[in-house]
Amino acid sequence: MFTDSINFIYIVIFIAPFAVLRFYPFLDKLRISVKTLLLLYFVLILVQASLFCFATRQPFWDLSMTQRYQLTFSIFNSILSFFLVREKIVKQIFVWGIAFSLAGFIMTNANFVESLFFARFTDSVPYYTFTNIISALQIIIIFPFAIKHMKQNVRPALQIASGKSWHIVWIIFILLYSGTFLTTGGLGFDRSDTLYDYLIRIFCFGSIIGSSVIFSVALKQTGENIHLEEKANLSERQLALEREYFQAIVAHIDETKAARHDLRHHLTLLQAYSAEGKKQELEDYIGQYLQTVAEDSTIILCKNYAVDTIVRHYIEKSKRAGIQADVLLNLPEKITIAESDLCVVFGNLLENSLEACTRQKTGEKFITVSAALVGEYIIITIDNSYEGSILKENDVFLSSKRDGKGIGITSVQAVSDKYYGEVKFEFSDQIFRSSVMLKQ
Template sequence: MNWSVFGKAFLVETVYSIPFFILSILPFKKQLRFPIKILILFIFIGQLLQSSLYTYLISHGKPTRVTDTVFAFVSLAIYFLCVKANFWKLLFLGNFILNYFVTVRGICFFLESRLFYDPSITYYSLRDQSLLLISILLLLTLPLGLKFMKNATERVFQVDSSAFWQKVWFIPFSCTLIICAYNFDLNIDTVRKFRFILTRLWLFAMTILIYYVLLEALNAVRQQAQLEERAAQQDTLLAMQYTQYQQLSRHIEEVREARHDLRQHLNLIEHYLQSGKTEDLNTYIEQYRMTLPPDTARTWCENYAVNTIISYYGEEARKASVDFSVRIQLPPSLPLGEPQLCSIFGNLLENALDACRECTDSAPFIRICAQEDAGHIVIAVDNTCCHPPIEENGRFRSTKHDGFGTGTASIRSIAERYQGLVDFRYEDGIFYASVMLKFDSKISHGNL
């Protein structure tokens, strides 16, 4: 093996691969399957393979253009292997990285043909001019590419639709395919023409435009989903208020009837007392006590907002024959926003009730515990769950629609806002949900 050629090829592959993996790995630093040391090992092995192939092609006098395709396949393979995320989303984002590199290398080839003209230039060679130009271009453009990639990654993973991502990746890929097929022959006469550089620039411009339009459309879809979720929450709140109103109306009617009957009872009690019929009076009082209706109106906790949520789902659980157990110790007021607290309780209880309704072969139950102490709120909801939830990348698939559930994601978001912790766990037919929130008693609601 020609070790000088191999060493130079390894250096060139390193210059190419480092920016590629900065763009493909850095936005997913929290979703890596392996430690950084293993990732570096994979990259190193990939560079050895590519450098060995290049050296082999040079020593046998064969065209080296194939190394470009090999670089793309090897780099993408490491990208897919190391990042723990939806394959189709990664493929969609990977197209941007490929188009970025195709554009940068095209600009480099064009500048080299103009600044260092040589009729014998063979592209994909190891010329110092090529290495210098591409290093400068990557250094200048990489920060902007990374910023775009981070923004695109964040917005892409806010939309969960497998069918959508299985198709949409082909749009940017088709642009790459057309441009590369049109400019496959990279001889000096072709590269020197402005048509060559314009097609590469047009490729990148179209890529940016495609991503911008798609991401804006995805943002609109996400906002629509949020509006629908808020509308559903409003419907739930209205249902809760209606339940509270019905309970209050029943209580008022019972008080009115009791007040109407009380006068007759007092007259009879007075008659027994005046007649000295103490035993008859005791018998009457005992019989009257048996006729009193049960006290169904319950106060689950001192916090009015939370009590409203618990009362609503308690009534729904009663209708569904679900055993409903509550042990809550929360003060009337808390130094954190009631909407966030109600959202946590509402999402936890809605998911628990939905799971219990599916359990037809067992006695379903919901157990709720919550307590505030020393600047912390701890909430735990355990419920029967006959079907194990489907979890992907730390998120649960929804049982109501295609995609991930928004309830658990909303709870995680609120917990992060309050520097708290969330734990969801399924074991032996029971789903355990735990939430811990931290708050500063000096912080007002308006500053949250």
């Protein structure tokens, strides 16, 4: 009975902690709920551990068969995990490689200790006793750092980076695992009873863990640099808008001063026509004057200063590019949502729309902008024409300018989350529709 307990614990230690590492970075990409996943793995571990206890009691069983048993269930669990996660296979291989290598590192250490000391206690201590003890101690020490690494580095890298960078990850695993197999004749953790095999496996698993840490930290830093660049670009756009709006106000003031100066002369002549009763001349002069009055180019689109400024900026750029622009804004002057956040939403969505229309070679180019306060929610919709295909991966829109998520869309989503809102993107018939709802 005691031996069965040791064998049962051995399987639990071999599977449970590393399954946590395998799924932790993909909690938001699971095809099933976390509760269902926990229940599923509870049953799988129970079945695997029970079968292992039963098998080890059979006369045909020996320690060499443990390796094949572990390998069989490892393959099954790996295939199952790939099915349960809705993410690109190369990213899953990356996380699987970290979890498997950490399991290999810990179990290799434990099995090596077992091979050194078990012979002395063969009559009193069941096999895997030392393996369980050493494995548990390592897990207690290493796992807090592993979870922290998954949270701080791996998850951000998975969320931000995509594309060519991930296509080289599997090469690291293949080369190191192949080297280990060729030099020691296998990859099993139990095959570490000699110092040579032990050191080869520790080098293999340690190298993969180290390479994975460096790779994920580098990708995370790349993503952070992109966000900083986008933030700097957004600040520059805001300053440019402020300068443009200020220049427009100054020009409008100068025009107003000149108009007031000229108005005195016009009124003097009009007064003279009226006093002399020259009605026809008066009407003709008024008609001529109205034709010479320039149309006001600084039309106020919205009472809210921030929205009016940024929308007018992009609409004017659109018109200069030959893009049909229609605007209907019905927002009050005072809104509880920060002007900087409104700038993020309108600026990013309009810039994306302008870029899509600019790349369009055929068909009608248009951008339609509408926004209104409905109850306690601000509803924003922006439609634009586009040409070609939309880059999308697992319900995530990818940037057309670089590998990875579209930073502008990600920023809009962040603002929406901040104000307990919702973002929706749809595309059909060469029309891309963006809808944002923000709660005041």
